[in-house]
Amino acid sequence: MPALPSDNLFTFLRARFPANPDKAFLIEPDRRTWSYGDAVEQSARLANLFVSLGVAPGDRIAVQVEKSAEALMVYLAALRVGAVYLPLNVAYTSNEVRYFLGDAEPAIFICRPDDEATMEGIADNAGVRHLISLGTGGEGTLMALAAGQGDAFEDVERASDDLAAILYTSGTTGPAKGAMLTHGNLRSNAETLREYWRFTAEDRLLHALPIFHTHGLFVATNVTLAAGASMIFLPRFDAGELVRHMPEATVMMGVPTFYVRLLDRPDFTPDLAAHIRLFVSGSAPLSAETHKAFRERTGHAILERYGMTETNMNSSNPYEGERIPGSVGFPLPGIALRVTDPETGRVLHRETGVIEVRGPNVFKGYWRRPEKTAEDFRPDGFFITGDLGHIDERGYVFIVGRAKDLIISGGFNVYPAEVEAVIEALDGVAECAVIGVPHRDLGEAVVAVVKPVAGATIEQTGIIAAINDDLARFKQPRRIVLVDELPRNVMGKIQKKELREAYAGLFAPQADAPDAG
Ligand code: MLC
Ligand code: AMP
Numbered sequence: 075m076p077a078l079p080s081d082n083l084f085t086f087l088r089a090r091f092p093a094n095p096d097k098a099f100l101i102e103p104d105r106r107t108w109s110y111g112d113a114v115e116q117s118a119r120l121a122n123l124f125v126s127l128g129v130a131p132g133d134r135i136a137v138q139v140e141k142s143a144e145a146l147m148v149y150l151a152a153l154r155v156g157a158v159y160l161p162l163n164v165a166y167t168s169n170e171v172r173y174f175l176g177d178a179e180p181a182i183f184i185c186r187p188d189d190e191a192t193m194e195g196i197a198d199n200a201g202v203r204h205l206i207s208l209g210t211g212g213e214g215t216l217m218a219l220a221a222g223q224g225d226a227f228e229d230v231e232r233a234s235d236d237l238a239a240i241l242y243t244s245g246t247t248g249p250a251k252g253a254m255l256t257h258g259n260l261r262s263n264a265e266t267l268r269e270y271w272r273f274t275a276e277d278r279l280l281h282a283l284p285i286f287h288t289h290g291l292f293v294a295t296n297v298t299l300a301a302g303a304s305m306i307f308l309p310r311f312d313a314g315e316l317v318r319h320m321p322e323a324t325v326m327m328g329v330p331t332f333y334v335r336l337l338d339r340p341d342f343t344p345d346l347a348a349h350i351r352l353f354v355s356g357s358a359p360l361s362a363e364t365h366k367a368f369r370e371r372t373g374h375a376i377l378e379r380y381g382m383t384e385t386n387m388n389s390s391n392p393y394e395g396e397r398i399p400g401s402v403g404f405p406l407p408g409i410a411l412r413v414t415d416p417e418t419g420r421v422l423h424r425e426t427g428v429i430e431v432r433g434p435n436v437f438k439g440y441w442r443r444p445e446k447t448a449e450d451f452r453p454d455g456f457f458i459t460g461d462l463g464h465i466d467e468r469g470y471v472f473i474v475g476r477a478k479d480l481i482i483s484g485g486f487n488v489y490p491a492e493v494e495a496v497i498e499a500l501d502g503v504a505e506c507a508v509i510g511v512p513h514r515d516l517g518e519a520v521v522a523v524v525k526p527v528a529g530a531t532i533e534q535t536g537i538i539a540a541i542n543d544d545l546a547r548f549k550q551p552r553r554i555v556l557v558d559e560l561p562r563n564v565m566g567k568i569q570k571k572e573l574r575e576a577y578a579g580l581f582a583p584q585a586d587a588p589d590a591g
Contacts, residue, residue: 080231083238083257083296084153087264088114088229092275092302099299100143100307101278103319105211108143110302113150118227119220120151126223127182127204131156131230134180134240138162138171138189139208141285141309144217146295148184148208149285152239153257156230157181159239160252161286163486165546168192174242175200178252178441182206187214210309234258240441241288243383244489246460246479252441253384255292262434263386264296266406271352271377272393273301273325280323280350282311282332288383289357289485294327313339320346327354329485330517333364337371347372352393356381356402357485358517359473365399378402380473382459384450386435389471401470402463409433412456413464416477419452426464428477430456479570481510481518488520488549490570496544497522497537502530507560507568508551513581521580522551523573525560532556553580 078085095111102108108116129135135152137160139145152159160178162171164186171193175183179201185193187207197205207214232238238260240252267273279298283290298305306319311328313335320326333355336342347353353368356379369375379390380402388411391403405411413427414420436457439447450458460478465471481488490508497506504525510518526532534554541550555577561569 080229081234081236081257081261082153082156082229082232083260083264084117084150085229086257086261087296087299090300090302097275097302098304100146100305102143102307102309103315106143113147115225116144116147116220117150117154118225119223120147120216121154121227122223123216123220124151124155124157124182129155129157129181131232132158132237133182134158134160134178135182135184136160136162136175136178136180136202137184137208137286138164138166139184139186140164140210141307142208142210142212143307144208144212146285146307148216149291149295154227154229156232156236158237158254161239161241161291163284163286163546165486165548167543167546168196169544170546172196172200173249175202177242177249178240184208184216190214232257234261235438237438239292241383244487244492245446246489247491248446251443251446254438254441255386256438259386259435259437260292260296262408263292263406264300266408266435267293267297267387267390268300270390270393270406271297271325271354273297273303275302277301277303277324277351278322279303279305280308280316280319280326281305282308282316283327283329284310287357287485288381288386289327289329292386293356293381311335313342317342317346321349324350325352325354326350327356329357330355330360330364331358331484331515333360333368333376334515337364337367342371344372347374350374352377354379356387358482360399361517362399380461380471382461384437385431385433385457385459388429388431388433388435388459398470401466401472403471404469405431405471406433406435409435410456411465411471414458416462422464424464424467426462426474429459429461429463429471429473431459432456481508481520483510483513483518483520483548484516486548493520493522493541493545493549493551496541497524500532500537500540502527502532503537504528505560505568507570507573509570509574509577511553511574511577511580513552514583519552519581520549521577522554523560523577524554524556525558526556555580 100108183202208216242250244250375397381387391397416428462475463473493508513519561572
């Protein structure tokens with residue numbers, strides 16, 4: 075590839091776009107197809123709009139909108155102007171959004187048209203200069219404003235370690251932190267995965283993931299763009315729609331819940347998957363049973379890979395060679411992965427410990443939190459993931475648990491500390507412990523074990539109604555269990571392991587109590 079004028083990720087991707095601008099980039103079934111030429115022009119219009127609104131390199135552009143081609147164009151435009159793209163889960167409540175805007179201080183916030191009135195005050199308080207709206211069909215103010223802009227734009231020069239995006243992620247303690255990802259981080263991972271998974275311009279990716287997280291935004295989109303390939307861009311996960319469009323695709327990426335739900339459909343037959351060359355799973359553990367059942371149904375061994383918001387993708391099962399159920403494969407080329415003793419930091423061999431990662435994929439740190447950043451890195455540059463695992467004699471990595479108190483429900487992360495704090499603030503609640511319980515569909519479901527104040531009458535529906543404004547639906551407990559006492563060790567610490575064991579069967583098929591909500 076010829077020398078590029080700068081390390082701007084868009085400039086790099088654009089150099090790999092197909093020579094024919096009419097080649098399809100985004101296929102939105104029942105709507106329209108966006109060619110590579112359309113993507114370049116539309117992102118230029120948006121880039122010109124952002125510059126006209128005073129966006130300077132390094133400014134944040136925050137977005138909480140439904141998935142659409144236009145929303146993806148905003149991401150590309152943000153890259154082009156050297157802004158920092160900040161996507162937010164559409165499930166976040168306005169109280170949650172208030173925190174993110176206050177912390178990131180974006181220059182622009184793009185929200186759903188229906189949210190505009192609610193967001194006005196919140197955006198104002200956070201110093202947002204422009205509140206703009208975008209709906210699923212392009213309605214709202216954004217596309218109307220962009221329509222009058224020029225369709226050419228010279229990408230702003232960026233260095234490899236300039237920020238391209240901030241993605242918020244919570245922690246075992248403390249408020250959510252913005253993971254700062256650079257142009258270099260995203261470029262290196264896109265290149266590595268394109269090669270490792272053998273993406274070419276002939277590929278068509280079936281895309282049903284949300285585009286506010288690493289998986290759907292960076293892994294799926296950047297790899298497609300870096301290969302000059304196409305995506306069938308579905309607005310959300312719907313197993314029926316996946317079945318309908320699978321014969322047109324060559325690759326699919328999903329969280330384990332996608333595969334569980336596909337297998338639940340009798341009309342998901344092997345012939346539908348015959349045209350696919352690669353099924354990828356990640357963001358949460360794929361059970362060996364699902365891996366096996368999928369192979370039996372379709373003949374395909376799902377390729378499981380392992381990543382994180384802070385690191386992009388770290389490891390992957392091989393494209394050729396054995397894809398081991400329950401393993402997340404080998405460290406990707408150029409990425410070092412090691413296992414250490416969580417207490418001492420001593421490097422372990424074959425034993426289980428905490429997984430650490432170093433490489434060009436690893437983020438620059440947490441936004442405005444240097445002390446938190448320092449805590450999570452070793453002096454030699456390895457990032458401490460908080461995942462527990464081991465590496466076998468062949469080099470395969472296995473994740474066996476988490477040192478961090480984290481629940482992954484349907485691929486979304488839920489931090490128990492955040493849910494506990496909201497429930498414990500309610501009248502009538504003495505204390506509360508939030509745990510993840512095995513759930514066939516979601517992998518893990520959120521369960522709150524609550525000890526009421528003596529004499530207080532509290533019930534599940536009341537608790538859910540009371541927390542609804544503060545916690546996104548996916549963080550809310552699926553079940554609330556009332557207890558007289560929470561188990562504690564001699565130090566007085568709540569024994570979550572004991573609770574997880576006690577309630578492990580809560581969502582087993584015979585357990586017939588209704589879910590919360
Ligand atoms: C939706 N709900 C969830 C949920 N998703 N509850 C718990 N966990 C979830 N993940 C809520 C809905 O609001 C709804 O509430 C109710 O559950 C039933 O919804 P549903 O129709 O069953 O859910 P659905 O819309 O089908 O969504 C499920 C899903 C979705 C699995 C398709 O959650 C999803 O797309 N997950 C992907 C997450 C992802 O992309 N993760 C990548 C992170 S990046 P109500 O009250 O309205 O009925 C990362 C790094 C890496 O981790 O390695 O990739
Ligand atoms: P997030 O913060 O949303 O990026 O979530 C990252 C976390 O998801 C990791 O730290 C792991 O705990 C988990 N994860 C991602 N991929 C896998 C996988 N293939 N198997 C098990 N856990 C995974």
